[in-house]
Amino acid sequence: GAGVSQSPRYKVAKRGQDVALRCDPISGHVSLFWYQQALGQGPEFLTYFQNEAQLDKSGLPSDRFFAERPEGSVSTLKIQRTQQEDSAVYLCASSDSGQGFSAFFGQGTRLTVV
Amino acid sequence: GENVEQHPSTLSVQEGDSAVIKCTYSDSASNYFPWYKQELGKGPQLIIDIRSNVGEKKDQRIAVTLNKTAKHFSLHITETQPEDSAVYFCAATTGNQFYFGTGTSLTVIP
Numbered sequence: 001g002a003g004v005s006q007s008p009r010y011k012v013a014k015r016g017q018d019v020a021l022r023c024d025p026i027s028g029h030v031s032l033f034w035y036q037q038a039l040g041q042g043p044e045f046l047t048y049f050q051n052e053a054q055l056d057k058s059g060l061p062s063d064r065f066f067a068e069r070p071e072g073s074v075s076t077l078k079i080q081r082t083q084q085e086d087s088a089v090y091l092c093a094s095s096d097s098g099q100g101f102s103a104f105f106g107q108g109t110r111l112t113v114v
Numbered sequence: 115g116e117n118v119e120q121h122p123s124t125l126s127v128q129e130g131d132s133a134v135i136k137c138t139y140s141d142s143a144s145n146y147f148p149w150y151k152q153e154l155g156k157g158p159q160l161i162i163d164i165r166s167n168v169g170e171k172k173d174q175r176i177a178v179t180l181n182k183t184a185k186h187f188s189l190h191i192t193e194t195q196p197e198d199s200a201v202y203f204c205a206a207t208t209g210n211q212f213y214f215g216t217g218t219s220l221t222v223i224p
Contacts, residue, residue: 004157031210042120042203042214043158056210091157100210101146101165105157 004106006092012112013082021077021109025094032075035091082113116141118206120215135218137204138186144206147187152201194222
Protein backbone atom coordinates (compact mmCIF):
# COMPACT_ATOMS: atom_id res chain seq x y z
CA GLY A 1 0.00 0.00 0.00
CA ALA A 2 0.91 3.66 -0.19
CA GLY A 3 1.32 4.09 3.53
CA VAL A 4 0.81 2.51 6.92
CA SER A 5 -2.85 1.75 7.43
CA GLN A 6 -4.49 1.29 10.83
CA SER A 7 -7.99 0.16 11.70
CA PRO A 8 -10.28 1.02 13.22
CA ARG A 9 -9.60 4.78 13.35
CA TYR A 10 -11.73 5.09 16.48
CA LYS A 11 -12.74 2.53 19.05
CA VAL A 12 -14.92 2.95 22.11
CA ALA A 13 -14.77 0.09 24.57
CA LYS A 14 -16.50 -0.50 27.86
CA ARG A 15 -14.17 -1.10 30.75
CA GLY A 16 -13.33 -4.79 30.89
CA GLN A 17 -13.81 -5.46 27.18
CA ASP A 18 -11.09 -6.86 24.97
CA VAL A 19 -10.01 -4.90 21.88
CA ALA A 20 -7.89 -5.69 18.82
CA LEU A 21 -6.17 -3.00 16.80
CA ARG A 22 -4.84 -3.74 13.33
CA CYS A 23 -1.83 -2.39 11.47
CA ASP A 24 -1.03 -2.88 7.78
CA PRO A 25 2.56 -1.74 7.26
CA ILE A 26 4.07 -0.50 4.03
CA SER A 27 4.59 -3.49 1.76
CA GLY A 28 8.01 -5.01 2.20
CA HIS A 29 8.89 -3.21 5.40
CA VAL A 30 10.63 -5.59 7.75
CA SER A 31 10.39 -3.51 10.91
CA LEU A 32 7.11 -2.73 12.66
CA PHE A 33 6.60 -0.71 15.82
CA TRP A 34 3.69 0.06 18.12
CA TYR A 35 3.56 3.25 20.14
CA GLN A 36 1.06 4.68 22.61
CA GLN A 37 0.36 8.42 22.57
CA ALA A 38 -1.49 10.06 25.43
CA LEU A 39 -3.19 13.40 24.82
CA GLY A 40 -0.63 16.20 24.56
CA GLN A 41 2.34 13.86 24.87
CA GLY A 42 4.93 12.33 22.60
CA PRO A 43 4.53 8.72 21.50
CA GLU A 44 5.85 6.07 23.88
CA PHE A 45 7.31 2.79 22.68
CA LEU A 46 5.35 -0.40 23.21
CA THR A 47 6.90 -3.13 21.08
CA TYR A 48 8.99 -3.89 17.98
CA PHE A 49 8.92 -6.64 15.36
CA GLN A 50 11.47 -7.58 12.77
CA ASN A 51 9.52 -9.66 10.30
CA GLU A 52 7.51 -12.08 12.46
CA ALA A 53 9.88 -11.98 15.41
CA GLN A 54 8.97 -9.77 18.35
CA LEU A 55 12.41 -8.54 19.33
CA ASP A 56 11.46 -6.02 21.99
CA LYS A 57 8.31 -5.85 24.09
CA SER A 58 9.77 -3.90 26.96
CA GLY A 59 7.28 -1.04 26.57
CA LEU A 60 4.11 -3.07 26.97
CA PRO A 61 2.60 -1.67 30.20
CA SER A 62 1.11 -4.91 31.51
CA ASP A 63 0.39 -8.50 30.62
CA ARG A 64 -3.01 -7.33 29.37
CA PHE A 65 -1.22 -6.05 26.27
CA PHE A 66 -0.25 -8.50 23.58
CA ALA A 67 1.02 -7.99 20.03
CA GLU A 68 1.58 -10.37 17.17
CA ARG A 69 2.76 -10.35 13.57
CA PRO A 70 2.45 -14.00 12.58
CA GLU A 71 3.35 -13.73 8.88
CA GLY A 72 5.70 -10.80 9.06
CA SER A 73 3.28 -8.30 7.55
CA VAL A 74 0.01 -7.34 9.27
CA SER A 75 0.21 -6.86 13.02
CA THR A 76 -2.44 -6.85 15.72
CA LEU A 77 -2.22 -5.20 19.11
CA LYS A 78 -4.62 -6.76 21.59
CA ILE A 79 -5.62 -5.28 24.91
CA GLN A 80 -7.49 -7.50 27.31
CA ARG A 81 -9.82 -6.31 30.06
CA THR A 82 -9.45 -2.67 29.04
CA GLN A 83 -9.16 -0.02 31.74
CA GLN A 84 -9.68 3.73 31.57
CA GLU A 85 -5.96 4.40 31.67
CA ASP A 86 -5.63 2.51 28.38
CA SER A 87 -7.42 5.38 26.63
CA ALA A 88 -4.91 6.81 24.13
CA VAL A 89 -3.98 6.88 20.48
CA TYR A 90 -2.17 3.74 19.39
CA LEU A 91 0.27 4.34 16.57
CA CYS A 92 1.89 1.82 14.29
CA ALA A 93 5.04 2.55 12.29
CA SER A 94 7.05 0.57 9.77
CA SER A 95 10.52 0.81 8.29
CA ASP A 96 12.44 -0.96 5.56
CA SER A 97 15.56 -0.95 7.73
CA GLY A 98 16.35 -3.25 10.59
CA GLN A 99 16.90 -0.29 12.89
CA GLY A 100 13.86 1.87 12.35
CA PHE A 101 15.56 4.45 10.15
CA SER A 102 13.01 6.46 8.17
CA ALA A 103 10.07 4.93 10.00
CA PHE A 104 6.65 5.96 8.71
CA PHE A 105 3.64 6.16 11.01
CA GLY A 106 0.01 5.37 10.40
CA GLN A 107 -2.82 7.69 11.44
CA GLY A 108 -3.39 5.78 14.63
CA THR A 109 -6.36 4.26 16.42
CA ARG A 110 -7.95 6.41 19.09
CA LEU A 111 -9.12 4.13 21.89
CA THR A 112 -11.55 5.46 24.45
CA VAL A 113 -12.43 3.24 27.39
CA VAL A 114 -15.65 4.23 29.16
CA GLY B 115 17.17 4.66 29.34
CA GLU B 116 17.30 7.65 27.04
CA ASN B 117 15.74 10.96 28.10
CA VAL B 118 14.84 13.54 25.47
CA GLU B 119 13.90 17.08 26.41
CA GLN B 120 12.34 19.49 23.92
CA HIS B 121 11.94 23.26 24.02
CA PRO B 122 9.92 25.38 23.65
CA SER B 123 6.59 23.70 24.22
CA THR B 124 4.80 26.40 22.20
CA LEU B 125 6.13 28.75 19.55
CA SER B 126 4.40 31.47 17.57
CA VAL B 127 6.08 33.16 14.62
CA GLN B 128 5.02 35.55 11.90
CA GLU B 129 4.73 34.11 8.43
CA GLY B 130 8.10 34.37 6.69
CA ASP B 131 10.11 34.32 9.91
CA SER B 132 12.27 31.42 11.05
CA ALA B 133 11.43 28.90 13.76
CA VAL B 134 13.92 26.93 15.85
CA ILE B 135 13.13 23.98 18.09
CA LYS B 136 15.77 22.46 20.33
CA CYS B 137 16.18 19.01 21.87
CA THR B 138 18.69 17.47 24.23
CA TYR B 139 19.32 13.80 24.84
CA SER B 140 21.07 11.90 27.60
CA ASP B 141 22.41 8.69 26.07
CA SER B 142 25.64 9.28 24.17
CA ALA B 143 25.05 5.99 22.33
CA SER B 144 22.02 7.44 20.50
CA ASN B 145 22.85 7.48 16.80
CA TYR B 146 19.70 8.49 14.92
CA PHE B 147 17.59 11.61 15.38
CA PRO B 148 14.36 12.00 13.39
CA TRP B 149 11.93 14.91 13.46
CA TYR B 150 8.21 14.37 13.04
CA LYS B 151 5.37 16.80 12.25
CA GLN B 152 1.96 15.90 13.60
CA GLU B 153 -1.21 17.65 12.52
CA LEU B 154 -4.42 17.35 14.49
CA GLY B 155 -5.96 13.91 14.18
CA LYS B 156 -3.12 12.53 12.11
CA GLY B 157 -0.12 10.35 12.71
CA PRO B 158 3.42 11.74 12.94
CA GLN B 159 4.98 12.52 9.57
CA LEU B 160 8.74 12.18 9.15
CA ILE B 161 10.09 15.50 7.87
CA ILE B 162 13.85 15.15 8.28
CA ASP B 163 16.36 12.99 10.09
CA ILE B 164 20.05 12.95 10.87
CA ARG B 165 22.52 10.27 11.87
CA SER B 166 25.28 10.71 14.39
CA ASN B 167 28.05 10.79 11.79
CA VAL B 168 26.63 13.98 10.26
CA GLY B 169 26.57 17.47 11.81
CA GLU B 170 23.96 19.13 9.62
CA LYS B 171 21.38 18.21 7.04
CA LYS B 172 19.15 20.44 4.95
CA ASP B 173 16.05 19.83 2.86
CA GLN B 174 14.62 22.97 1.24
CA ARG B 175 13.28 25.14 4.09
CA ILE B 176 14.06 22.61 6.80
CA ALA B 177 17.42 21.91 8.40
CA VAL B 178 18.62 19.90 11.36
CA THR B 179 21.88 20.36 13.26
CA LEU B 180 23.48 17.90 15.66
CA ASN B 181 26.07 18.57 18.34
CA LYS B 182 27.19 15.18 19.64
CA THR B 183 29.53 16.63 22.24
CA ALA B 184 26.79 18.69 23.85
CA LYS B 185 24.15 16.05 23.12
CA HIS B 186 21.70 18.40 21.50
CA PHE B 187 20.06 18.78 18.11
CA SER B 188 17.84 21.43 16.59
CA LEU B 189 15.24 21.85 13.89
CA HIS B 190 15.31 25.03 11.83
CA ILE B 191 12.43 26.06 9.60
CA THR B 192 13.01 29.11 7.41
CA GLU B 193 10.45 31.23 5.57
CA THR B 194 7.63 29.75 7.62
CA GLN B 195 4.20 29.33 6.06
CA PRO B 196 0.78 28.86 7.70
CA GLU B 197 0.80 25.20 6.63
CA ASP B 198 3.85 24.68 8.85
CA SER B 199 1.55 25.07 11.86
CA ALA B 200 1.51 21.73 13.70
CA VAL B 201 3.10 19.90 16.62
CA TYR B 202 6.72 18.92 16.05
CA PHE B 203 8.42 16.04 17.87
CA CYS B 204 12.08 15.24 18.07
CA ALA B 205 13.27 11.72 18.83
CA ALA B 206 16.47 9.87 19.59
CA THR B 207 17.33 6.21 19.36
CA THR B 208 20.21 3.82 19.88
CA GLY B 209 18.44 1.07 18.00
CA ASN B 210 14.82 0.20 17.54
CA GLN B 211 13.10 2.10 20.30
CA PHE B 212 12.48 5.80 19.65
CA TYR B 213 12.43 8.15 22.62
CA PHE B 214 10.32 11.19 21.78
CA GLY B 215 10.37 14.69 23.18
CA THR B 216 7.19 16.20 24.56
CA GLY B 217 6.46 18.20 21.41
CA THR B 218 6.43 21.82 20.26
CA SER B 219 3.19 23.40 19.09
CA LEU B 220 4.17 25.77 16.28
CA THR B 221 1.74 28.43 15.13
CA VAL B 222 2.57 30.50 12.05
CA ILE B 223 0.60 33.72 12.03
CA PRO B 224 -0.36 34.94 8.54
